[in-house]
Amino acid sequence: MDEGLPVVVIGAGPVGLAAAAELVGRDLPVVVLERGDRAGAAVSEWGHVRLFSMWRDLVAPAAEKLLTAAGWTRPADGGYPTGAEWVDSYLAPLAAALGGRVRFGAEVTGVSRLGRDRVVDSGRAEQPFTVRVRTSGGEERLLARAVMDASGTWGSPNPAGGDGLPALGEADAAGRVSYRVPDTADPAGRARHAGRTTAVVGRGHSALTALVALAALAEEVPGTRAVWVLRRGAVGDAFGGGAADRLAGRGALGLRARAAVEAGHIEVVTGFRTAEVRPDGDRLVLVDDGGRALEPVDEVVALTGFRPDLSFLSEVRLGLDAALQAPVELAPLIDPNVHSCGTVYPHGAAELSHPEEGFFLAGMKSYGRAPTFLALTGFEQVRSIAAHLAGDREAAARVELTLPETGVCGGAGLFDDPGATKAGADGCCGPAPEAERPSPAAAGAGLLTVSPLPLLTAAPTASAGGGCCGGGDSPRPARAADPDRLP
Structure with a gap:
């Protein structure tokens, strides 16, 4: 495969643009394809909503480096922007700093391997990806060495129907x-x-x-x-x-x-x-x-959550969990039917990989139907993926953040169990052992920094009975973090 081909990133939202910044920082060519006419087009649709994450947690480190070089002034860390302010003060300037690497009005309609449909094994890994794009000027095809789909789930809300299908009469109303x-x-x-x-x-x-x-x-x-x-x-x-x-x-x-x-x-x-x-x-x-x-x-x-649009990925060999439609290695860490602790364990390229080498889901879309997500999680995902694509396996495997606890027990999938929202003093909502607690800085303001504490380098093991965090013999007890935005 031609290593000079770009990495194609689908979506110019917070995670897609952070991915581009990470790739630029590693001198890898990148093209960002955005269906909308602006950066953060989906965010703009909920622009009236104020985020409950502060500015300190809404700027990707690689993006800040790129923006600072372009003369950008970072908003005060303690402010809570609306979606519109996030776009105007961060996402739009970031897209401008990336320049011609970002293409607007470019809708991805299909991803495959050049000359290989989903069935063909022979020579598959040696072929570049082919990305079909629809623009105002017609259709075109781009070749890519790797693809990151960070297109989100905003366009695919779940219905009101309690069984996952639209309720009878819902479409008519x-x-x-x-x-x-x-x-x-x-x-x-x-x-x-x-x-x-x-x-x-x-x-x-x-x-x-x-x-x-x-x-x-x-x-x-x-x-x-x-x-x-x-x-x-x-x-x-x-x-x-x-x-x-x-x-x-x-x-x-x-x-x-x-x-x-x-x-x-x-x-x-x-x-x-x-x-x-x-x-x-x-x-x-x-x-x-x-x-x-x-x-x-x-x-x-x-307001019953979202689901991923996988229709344009039908020719890509995806490894998805049967329930969540999230990558199989990630799903056990975020499954609301199992986990009920405060945060999801930070993860990267290893958990986001698929049978199709070089293809990754990132951002909200990587969570499939799991209900909650933080921008911090997405920034860590694309940092790891970019390191993997650059051949820096050590950096790809390294964990570089911790996430804020919700202070709540009870996974979203446990709604039929009246005892699922309670935990005793020894449960997952009890205080962590002293060695596993983040420092005050990590718990409050240092969410993007590397901490020397064991919490960031190795997760505590599950209790003998699995506990409320157990999930079988998984070594990483966790629950999905909550979203930055309120919609």
């Missing part, structure tokens, strides 16, 4: 069903929800953000109501870790949502798995799989 956090400051968004009843389906940070926004609107506009529809039998740990969360903004969000529920602005419905969205005049009625029907609502906001 598309004009009154949304899959995005409402912007109640925008006149159109405000008009859609003010003085009306909105059902919010979901329990993650996106749902909490929507509930807080609707509760604030209810204080301003009489008649505004929110109904929180949960599949679990109880609210449980949906409000998060509060003061125990090492990301203060993330903890504060849960506290605000709890206060809104306690103030009576939000009606809570539990144990409800939507099976049908039934029209009722100008309103909608949600019906669960047992036939229970809720009172009519005006709008439905389904």
Whole structure:
């Protein structure tokens, strides 16, 4: 294979651009292909939402180095940007610093090996990748030595239906069903929800953000109501870790949502798995799989997570977990059906590899259907992948960050187990042994630095019985970290 060929990165979002910066730092040619017309096009769509990660955790180290050389001034570490501010103050300048390496309006429609379909073994590894691209000028084909798909999952939201399929009638009600956090400051968004009843389906940070926004609107506009529809039998740990969360903004969000529920602005419905969205005049009625029907609502906001779009990767030999659609080596570390501890173990090229050598999923898309992700995780992923592609195996295997604890036990996949959100003093939410605790700097402000503590170089072993972190005989007990953004 021609080593002079570029690495193709799909997606000019936070992780895709960080990948390009890492590759540039290693003098590897790179082309970034972005379907949208700007850097961070998907982030711009939730630009009204404020992140609960501070600026200190939202700038990739390699990107900062590239930007600083271009005269960029880093925002103050302690600020919490909105999505729009993240784009304007960081992603757009980063794309500008990368220059012609980033192509906008370039949609990837297929990836394969040159002259080899998915079935052919002979000579496969020696052939470069071929990347099919659709632009305003027509179709073209790019050759690449490696491909990193960092296109995210924003375009593939999960439906309201409790079985993973759209509920009956959900598609027909598309004009009154949304899959995005409402912007109640925008006149159109405000008009859609003010003085009306909105059902919010979901329990993650996106749902909490929507509930807080609707509760604030209810204080301003009489008649505004929110109904929180949960599949679990109880609210449980949906409000998060509060003061125990090492990301203060993330903890504060849960506290605000709890206060809104306690103030009576939000009606809570539990144990409800939507099976049908039934029209009722100008309103909608949600019906669960047992036939229970809720009172009519005006709008439905389904915030039930995302799933990866794998349609354009049909000719690539992927090694994906059957449940999560995440790389098989990564899946055990993030599976919400198993893990219930505070963070995912940092990982890189080894866990993100596939049978197709030289192809990697990175960023949100690497998590498949696992519910939560931090930008810090993506920055570490692409640092390791870039080192691997440069032949620096030692750097690729090295772990260079720790992640903030949520302060919560209970994996998202354990919603049918009423005891899954609790842990005793000796459980995974109990205090870590002294040697395994990060220093105050690592726990608070040093999230991108290398720590000498064992926590960053070797994970604690599982207890004999597996514990709440166990997951069989996996040496890396972990749970998926929570997302930076609230949508």
